[in-house]
Amino acid sequence: MIQFARLVNTQFTSNTYILSKEDEKAVWLVDPGDIQPVWQWMQAHGKSEVLGVLLTHGHFDHLYGINKVLEEYPQCSIYVANEYGKSLLFDARKNNSYYAPIEDIVVSSAADVRLYNNSLALWPNVTLKVLFTPGHSEDSVCLQVDNLLFTGDTLIHNLRTVTKLRGGDTLKLKDSIEILRTLLGQGLHVCPGHNEEFELDGYDLRKAINAKAPVKDL
Ligand SMILES: [Zn+2]
Secondary structure: OEEEEEEEOOOOOEEEEEEEEOOOOEEEEEOOOOOHHHHHHHHHOOOOEEEEEEOOOOOHHHOOOHHHHHHHOOOOEEEEOOHHHHHHHOOOOOOOHHHOOOOOOOOOOOOEEEEOOOEEEEEOOEEEEEEEOOOOOOOOEEEEEOOEEEEEOOOOOOOOOOOOOOOOOHHHHHHHHHHHHOOOOOOOEEEEOEOOOEEOOOOOHHHHOOOOOOOOOO
């Protein structure tokens, strides 16, 4: 059984998740931001390696910790949706850090960046399912493992999904929300890119695309 921890990043309120397995020393990181809390968590839980980074999309608030991960674990792989998502890692304007009150975020050119297939083996007998869900950005994915669904900025509790940033597309988002609709009834626990976790079953997915629903610049 997979375990996960949610760490709320101080600077931009994005969520970083640590995926772990009881009998494994190595973890996976979803959307790394503040890195000290990650190292502290790993030390406290007897984890000693990062196998890789799983990105939900390439906006800076979901990846600004990558270079620090690579300093400690240069071998680890960074997974992104597509070539467009890859390009965001190396371009501060495209990942929006250029426009934010922080230094430009540009991932080390030495990073081993890979594109997701439809599935990825995280550990023996544990497979991540990748759902390509463009709309918030062209490279947005939702990641499912066991009963967990990591949605990044594609689905955030009670908020309309932002589509106005570069690479955003309202029509594609509608299609992507329909993909998520097919997951209803499976008891999935949503781990979003911002704010609180929630249960997918019973959630009104129309909020993600309803023009009258509240929206935050995330
Ligand atoms: Zn985003």
